[in-house]
Amino acid sequence: xxxxxPPERLVIWGCWTSVAILISTLSITTAQxxxxxxxxxxxxxxxxxxxxxxxxxxxxxxxxxxxxxxLGDKILTDTFEKESEEGVLEEYVKxxxxxxxxxxxxxCSFGDTRDAIRLEVFQQNIEEGPSxxxxxxxxxxxxxxxxxxxxPPPSNDDVTWRAGKDISVHPGQENGIYTAKxxxxxQDEENLYKLVLEVLVENKTVASRQHSxxxxxxxNTKTIQFNIEIKPEVATAGVPFWIWILVIxxxxxxxxxxxxxxxxxxxxxxxxxxxxxxxxxxEQGSLLSKQExxx
Numbered sequence: 001x002x003x004x005x006p007p008e009r010l011v012i013w014g015c016w017t018s019v020a021i022l023i024s025t026l027s028i029t030t031a032q033x034x035x036x037x038x039x040x041x042x043x044x045x046x047x048x049x050x051x052x053x054x055x056x057x058x059x060x061x062x063x064x065x066x067x068x069x070x071l072g073d074k075i076l077t078d079t080f081e082k083e084s085e086e087g088v089l090e091e092y093v094k095x096x097x098x099x100x101x102x103x104x105x106x107x108c109s110f111g112d113t114r115d116a117i118r119l120e121v122f123q124q125n126i127e128e129g130p131s132x133x134x135x136x137x138x139x140x141x142x143x144x145x146x147x148x149x150x151x152p153p154p155s156n157d158d159v160t161w162r163a164g165k166d167i168s169v170h171p172g173q174e175n176g177i178y179t180a181k182x183x184x185x186x187q188d189e190e191n192l193y194k195l196v197l198e199v200l201v202e203n204k205t206v207a208s209r210q211h212s213x214x215x216x217x218x219x220n221t222k223t224i225q226f227n228i229e230i231k232p233e234v235a236t237a238g239v240p241f242w243i244w245i246l247v248i249x250x251x252x253x254x255x256x257x258x259x260x261x262x263x264x265x266x267x268x269x270x271x272x273x274x275x276x277x278x279x280x281x282x283e284q285g286s287l288l289s290k291q292e293x294x295x
Contacts, residue, residue, distance in 0.1 A: 034059040035108055035115045038090065044106075045218055046097045048123040048151065055092040056108030056115065057084065066111070069093045071119075072104035097121050099151060099191075122218045123151035123191055130213070130226045136201050138230050139240035141179075144197040146224075150217060151191045154183055158216045161197045164209040171195070177206065201230060 038055030046052050058067060067089070069076040076093050084090035093108075097119060107116035129146035136142035150158075156171040161180050169180040181196035195213065199206060212225040 033061050033110055033113045035061075035110050035113045037108065037115050037117055038092075040117060043118045043120050045120050045122060045220065046101075048097055048099055048121050049125075051094060051096050053092050053094055054106065054117075055082070055090055058089045058091070058108075058110045060087060061089050061110045067091050068109045069107070070109075071095060071101060071106050099123075102151075120218060121151065122220060123149050124215060124217050124220065124222045125149040126222075126224065127192065130224065133227045133229055134211075135229055135231055136199060136206075137241065138201050140201065142199050142201060144199065144211075144226070146195045146213070147186070148193055148195060148215065149191045150193055150215065152218065153185075153191075154193060154215065154217070156183065159183065159195060160214045162212045162214070163206075167209070169197075176200070177202070199228065201228075204230060206230075 034057075036057050036059075038057055040054065044054075056067065056069075061067070067079075069079065076095055078094045079091050080094070082090045082092060091108075093106075099121060101119050102121040104119055105116045106119055107114050109115075125148065127147040127149060130144045134142070134144050159171050159180075160168055161170075161178065162168045163178060167175065167178065169175060169178050171180045171183045173180055177200050179198040179200075181198065184194040184196075186192040186194060197213070201207075207228050207230050209228070210225065211228055212223055214221055214223045
């Protein structure tokens, strides 16, 4: 646009050109970054000592090295990627939880955007027993014992001993045949407990039942099945053990009596033989005397 006006102090008219410039501002909109754990949320139950692979998906993010993993105050660096859809980076972290990780937050973050879950750890390790088949003595109380590492500490309701479909006892309970002893904490051992079931084998029906023990830890159930067999030598006789002891005692006494009788009989026989020999000697001496007198 051309503008002309008379100058105020100059004789000559002045003209100049005014150029209108349109400045256009380019608005760049960055897509919002989204961080989410893969297929998990809320509190997550993990087993102590078992390696975990937990994934985090970053949408509209950047390079892999910009993702940060933390467990409590500890930074985790053992990670790997998996194939994912375009625009989404899916990264997994590997770690092995310990007892100290209970209640800690596991977080995945990209810049200021993060997602976090809370870990709950548990332990259910069978250290010893029960055997697949427990051999028991007829007419006696027999014990089934096991050692287990458990966390959190178990309550009596967390442990159930079962026999068949209808019989079950918790530690501290009994029903006449089955007695579940109170849970025992093993001293100087971390999270180690002893579980004991006493079984009174009064008949062979005990052996016909399917037996098991179930342990529930933070909603996770572990069940171990075992069978009971009655020892053949006792089961066939069907005689209580104390009777066997009595029979053995009677047999020993009988042997002692026989020994005494035999010894006395031998002494008597020896005495008789000696007497007969003396009599023969006397008779022979008498004959010799008579012959001498005749001579």
